Amino acid sequence: MSKPVNPDSEARRPAPDARKERWRKHRQARRAEFVDAAIRALGKHGPDVGMDDIAAEAGVTKPVLYRHFTDKADLYLAVGHRGTELLFQRLVPALNTETAPRPRIKQSLTAFFSVIDEFPNVYRFITGRHLPAESDVVHEDKEMIAAALATLLGDYMRAFNMDSGGAEPWAHGIVGLVQNTADWWLDRQSMSREAVVDYLTQIIWAAIDGILRDAGATVDPDAPFELPGEAHLHAVPEPAETERETTRSSGGASA
Amino acid sequence: MSKPVNPDSEARRPAPDARKERWRKHRQARRAEFVDAAIRALGKHGPDVGMDDIAAEAGVTKPVLYRHFTDKADLYLAVGHRGTELLFQRLVPALNTETAPRPRIKQSLTAFFSVIDEFPNVYRFITGRHLPAESDVVHEDKEMIAAALATLLGDYMRAFNMDSGGAEPWAHGIVGLVQNTADWWLDRQSMSREAVVDYLTQIIWAAIDGILRDAGATVDPDAPFELPGEAHLHAVPEPAETERETTRSSGGASA
DNA sequence: GAGTATCTGTTACTTGAGGTAACGGTTACT
DNA sequence: AGTAACCGTTACCTCAAGTAACAGATACTC
Structure with a gap:
């Protein structure tokens, strides 16, 4: 958002920086990992688990979870x-x-x-x-x-x-x-x-x-x-x- | 709870006071009234209405609702x-x-x-x-x-x-x-x-x-x-x- | 009629789970 | 070296559900 793009730049959009691209697979893997954790937590605490519990099950804290899912609903959607x-x-x-x-x-x-x-x-x-x-x-x-x-x-x-x-x-x-x-x-x-x-x-x-x-x-x-x-x-x-x-x-x- | 009842009092339990009995029908009517209100409120605000809205729709405030339903779940059960x-x-x-x-x-x-x-x-x-x-x-x-x-x-x-x-x-x-x-x-x-x-x-x-x-x-x-x-x-x-x-x-x- | 049980209702509070801010550290691309 | 993306934390905000505590009506019992 900081660098103003000229109007026709949409044509050559791929990879201005590889640093973004590098993580794509990783992010998917991470999401999958959290989905696993959610399912495990669901099994443990029943269907009314809190996000804290799910995060704990994944070995992290809540905000980490929220970096990968906008929402509880989003996480459940992934499940x-x-x-x-x-x-x-x-x-x-x-x-x-x-x-x-x-x-x-x-x-x-x-x-x-x-x-x-x-x-x-x-x-x-x-x-x-x-x-x-x-x-x-x-x-x-x-x-x-x-x-x-x-x-x-x-x-x-x-x-x-x-x-x-x-x-x-x-x-x-x-x-x-x-x-x-x-x-x-x-x-x-x-x-x-x-x-x-x-x-x-x-x-x-x-x-x-x-x-x-x-x-x-x-x-x-x-x-x-x-x-x-x-x-x-x-x-x-x-x-x-x-x-x-x-x-x-x-x-x-x-x- | 204040007056200690003797052990065998359970035998003659019916109607020690008519004041309790008197309201039974009224309570049912009231519950029905709130169910109506809930349905109306549901129609207005969509399925995520708050209890406040439902109460308002019924022309009262929340605690009144909670005198007739233990719970939101209880109200919805009645619906x-x-x-x-x-x-x-x-x-x-x-x-x-x-x-x-x-x-x-x-x-x-x-x-x-x-x-x-x-x-x-x-x-x-x-x-x-x-x-x-x-x-x-x-x-x-x-x-x-x-x-x-x-x-x-x-x-x-x-x-x-x-x-x-x-x-x-x-x-x-x-x-x-x-x-x-x-x-x-x-x-x-x-x-x-x-x-x-x-x-x-x-x-x-x-x-x-x-x-x-x-x-x-x-x-x-x-x-x-x-x-x-x-x-x-x-x-x-x-x-x-x-x-x-x-x-x-x-x-x-x-x- | 005095007393009281059960309703009527209110405003102001507590609680808890979802969600966020703001910070600091690590990796690997440019 | 610089920086863009991640890693992760603690401490906070928010908002709806649910509660406490209070005050006034009605109609039964004695």
Whole structure:
């Protein structure tokens, strides 16, 4: 801000000084480290940890934390992104594998359940009511999954010359169906993981099959079914540990 | 605490003084009044209202509020109960009407959607991430609806000599399916209420029908289907505006 | 009617967690 | 050598939740 830049300087902006660049990777690593600490602290003190506790868990004091996260919400958002990353790493490949419908459903469910089974605390924290509204990452995630599902369903339906208007509500419905059942299962653990997954596979396929049937189509759930130009949920879309602007520039030069 | 009671006095505890009794109804009314104010204030200032604002909205100051609610969480819990009451008033009759399966599904969905359509702000607040975890009423509500659904499904399934193990996960699944779709619809409003309800009716019946079909049974969705000793979700189970203990007795005389 | 239990309400305070200011030290680029 | 970015600290500010302490009404009990 101190050196006045001439108007056309925007063209050659890269690296006026390497000292800034040098730290980029380091900062990301540090953020990740704090996210780990936050998760550990969350496990220790429960979901109402203070920033002091998190900082202590990371072996530093509060202001250090605030150099990397603008906010408690920002930190929790990063925790959320960590969860998203974990989930999508396993879910995306499962969803995108082009096999027969039913195994595809089942392997996607297995992916999902394996993640929440492995990190139940993180999952509960992220989906639970403990984070501030700004850190809500679940909504985005669900939107993303639902969007992928919607195009998938829509394509199938159009392939059968059906009206595809139901694709979107149904996609959101299926996402909710899975999540709510997962929450319930995680709470109760009243049956094995395989059992829930099987029950869910059954109901989801039953639903899809029923809808196809309503339109006069029948599909063998275990026969490979290829679609021209299949919809893909491309890798994890948010860079997960990307740092938000942390410096508090007091009012960025309007006009 | 000042007058020492003799040991056996617990037997004849009712009404030593009518002055206590006299106010009971009044307190309930007052609480309800504050709940109204809270909802109004929520509408005005958004979901991060302060207790001062709520008090002001009710025409009083904070301490008055705290005489009726132990806590912000307590107040929000009462707001939640109000919502539950609103919902169950319409949902319970719809669910319990014994008609053919499909119209029954549809009228239940219509009931649900009409409520959230009529009170979107309340709905969003209650289901959203703004209340403290202690005020979560949605979880209970969903459990209750799912439980009713589970017995219903279970009874049907047993009537067909099917294994009823799926009833519970499916019940929770359907609840989640509806809620998530409702959230999506409320956000986007990209189709009419009737349309979502129809799509949901279709997928839910498709799912149930498919499951029955897997077991070799077929049911006409529009033919009345009576079941011996049908499961009922009995009226709204929580007294909605019941007051929690508000007096802060400083440490109840241990030993 | 005197006494009092329970409400009505107020202003002024305490508390605690989130967040910040201001300082000093270290590394490695220019 | 100079400096731009980091490392880290202690001590503070802020603001909303929640509390103390006080004073006036109403309507029951004796």
